[in-house]
Amino acid sequence: MSTLDSHDSERRDFLYIGTGAFAAVGTAMAVWPFIHQMNPDASVKALASVELDLAPIEEGQSITISWRGNPVFVRHRTAAEIEEANSVPIEDLPDQDARNANLPEGTPATDVNRVIDGKDKFLVMIGVCTHLGCVPVGEAGEFDGWFCPCHGSHYDTSGRIRKGPAPENMPVPQYSYVSDTLIKIG
Amino acid sequence: MSGHSTYEPKNPVAKWFDKQLPILSMSHDFLVFPTPKNLNYLWTFGGILSMCLVIQILTGIVLAMHYTPHVDMAFNSVEHIMRDVNYGWLIRYIHQNGASMFFIAVYIHILRGMYYGSYKSPREILWILGVIILLLMMATAFMGYVLPWGQMSFWGAKVITNLFSAIPFVGDWVVTLLWGGFTVDNPTLNRFFSLHYLMPFMIAGVVALHIWALHIPGSNNPTGVSVKSGQDTVPFHPYITMKDLFAAIVFLILFAFFVFYKPNYLGHSINFEVADALKTPEHIVPEWYFLPFYAILRAIPDKLGGVLAMGGAIVVLFFLPWLDTSRVRSAKFRPIFRQFFWLFVINVFILGVVGANPAEGWWIIVGQFSTAYYFLHFLVIIPLVGMIENPKPLPASISESVLASQPKGEPAAQPAE
Numbered sequence A: 001m002s003t004l005d006s007h008d009s010e011r012r013d014f015l016y017i018g019t020g021a022f023a024a025v026g027t028a029m030a031v032w033p034f035i036h037q038m039n040p041d042a043s044v045k046a047l048a049s050v051e052l053d054l055a056p057i058e059e060g061q062s063i064t065i066s067w068r069g070n071p072v073f074v075r076h077r078t079a080a081e082i083e084e085a086n087s088v089p090i091e092d093l094p095d096q097d098a099r100n101a102n103l104p105e106g107t108p109a110t111d112v113n114r115v116i117d118g119k120d121k122f123l124v125m126i127g128v129c130t131h132l133g134c135v136p137v138g139e140a141g142e143f144d145g146w147f148c149p150c151h152g153s154h155y156d157t158s159g160r161i162r163k164g165p166a167p168e169n170m171p172v173p174q175y176s177y178v179s180d181t182l183i184k185i186g
Numbered sequence B: 001m002s003g004h005s006t007y008e009p010k011n012p013v014a015k016w017f018d019k020q021l022p023i024l025s026m027s028h029d030f031l032v033f034p035t036p037k038n039l040n041y042l043w044t045f046g047g048i049l050s051m052c053l054v055i056q057i058l059t060g061i062v063l064a065m066h067y068t069p070h071v072d073m074a075f076n077s078v079e080h081i082m083r084d085v086n087y088g089w090l091i092r093y094i095h096q097n098g099a100s101m102f103f104i105a106v107y108i109h110i111l112r113g114m115y116y117g118s119y120k121s122p123r124e125i126l127w128i129l130g131v132i133i134l135l136l137m138m139a140t141a142f143m144g145y146v147l148p149w150g151q152m153s154f155w156g157a158k159v160i161t162n163l164f165s166a167i168p169f170v171g172d173w174v175v176t177l178l179w180g181g182f183t184v185d186n187p188t189l190n191r192f193f194s195l196h197y198l199m200p201f202m203i204a205g206v207v208a209l210h211i212w213a214l215h216i217p218g219s220n221n222p223t224g225v226s227v228k229s230g231q232d233t234v235p236f237h238p239y240i241t242m243k244d245l246f247a248a249i250v251f252l253i254l255f256a257f258f259v260f261y262k263p264n265y266l267g268h269s270i271n272f273e274v275a276d277a278l279k280t281p282e283h284i285v286p287e288w289y290f291l292p293f294y295a296i297l298r299a300i301p302d303k304l305g306g307v308l309a310m311g312g313a314i315v316v317l318f319f320l321p322w323l324d325t326s327r328v329r330s331a332k333f334r335p336i337f338r339q340f341f342w343l344f345v346i347n348v349f350i351l352g353v354v355g356a357n358p359a360e361g362w363w364i365i366v367g368q369f370s371t372a373y374y375f376l377h378f379l380v381i382i383p384l385v386g387m388i389e390n391p392k393p394l395p396a397s398i399s400e401s402v403l404a405s406q407p408k409g410e411p412a413a414q415p416a417e
Helices: A006-036 A042-046 A077-084 B012-020 B025-032 B041-064 B074-083 B088-115 B125-146 B150-164 B170-180 B186-215 B237-260 B288-299 B304-321 B335-356 B362-388 B398-404
Strands: A050-053 A064-065 A068-075 A122-126 A144-148 A151-156 A161-163 A174-175 A183-186 B034-036 B234-237
Touching: A050 A064, A151 B234, A151 B335, B012 B025, B025 B237, B034 B088, B034 B237, B041 B088, B041 B186, B041 B237, B088 B125, B088 B186, B088 B237, B088 B288, B125 B150, B125 B186, B125 B288, B125 B304, B150 B170, B150 B186, B150 B304, B170 B186, B234 B237, B288 B335, B288 B362, B304 B362, B335 B362
Parallel strands: none
Antiparallel strands: A050 A183, A064 A068, A068 A122, A144 A151, A151 A161, A174 A183, B034 B234
């Protein structure tokens, strides 16, 4: 068997690698639609926003509404609850990010950053435990906020994680005041 | 299976057929396959498991004819099966309890392999295929449990899919991909139905490989001593087929007891309530067969850590053949390992009890201790015991061990050869 000269073998290597790369890219492009079809479809994404009138919610009362299939807690907090939330030094919080979709990422998790400025009586957040997705129970737990019965996570009156396996504060969804008492979530 | 068959059909038509598709000689080789003559009843669970898979597939295909995978109709369509469909109650109860029966059998099958060292060379691939089957079974059972769309179905699905969100960087992307939305919802139910139908056939495929891998070295046996001559074996048929059949019938009696007398004993009453995305039940628990793993998940007070520990509890099984340093297979001849084996079994039961109870007070401490022991067993005890243990002398052959256990004065029963 005669050996190929180096010029020829380089050409073959190039063809070999080129063919392989072309096949790999082609396969990846063919596979992508089969993966992407599992992502939220247009009809799911269309369920974007929901409006809520806060006026009927009495002080100390919470309501739960459904937004994109998830529960959203809306709580009219008492003065004592707000004070309790404000009295916590930020260093004591396991998650020091406000997790507020209306503020940039990395904003410190002070109580005022968890609500809309000037409307700190109303706490609006997605009522899903950041551990494994259960819905926490209100006015419960060691920090007078929420308690998740599934795996024992305690949240405070600002919805911030204080104790237990959950890694993050309950997230505040994107929302704004349409009028003085009407909010639009999403 | 190993090498070419020596079987030649006598009938000329069969001969012609077999030459083109050697399915007859393959079946013949299966029937005469030499099997250790000292197998005990623990070796019948392979056959029982094949039967379980067939039962689940048959009942499942029937259920799929009457079930509707939509959030508004799923729960009612299951009740429709129970009340309106002819014998629907029976077929659904067989399927529902069949899952539990399947897991009872598979756990016995796995523990048998662990006790008699069936995972050791030359059967590592056989063992690994078995662990893959276990993983597929768990995924199938989990998705099947979501389909009735009760409260426990929904919240089980939510918690288990959320496990993936613990994966760094891609976790949230993976969870959204699984859900097809912002939470467990109709798209999730739809795809779980599709995958629940697919996976049993994947299991069947891996089972075929598992049996293929079994037929290369042949079955292990209670002594763990390899087959040395034809004296040590009996043909698979009729000896093993009849024994397997008898064991399968006994197993079916237990199965029938649950189906006809305690059909909901292994389930949770809360799943008779339709799924509510805004309300988590007070106490959510998985089905009994996941409880030990659930306890391991909850033992670690950190999201990623808990998920890793739970995954690790299965992954460690893949490495068992290499973690075990002993040269002796069967625990029958391993006095120290045998005790640790039973401690392991007791510990898994403790984990199961912990998993069934709320994560508070003493249960947390017991769960953490048991979880630590679970891993200690595989990662420390098994390698160490293999090194320091002085095994008892092994019999020279399977035949010798069988003859030694015969009462004196009576001639040993010999199979016709």
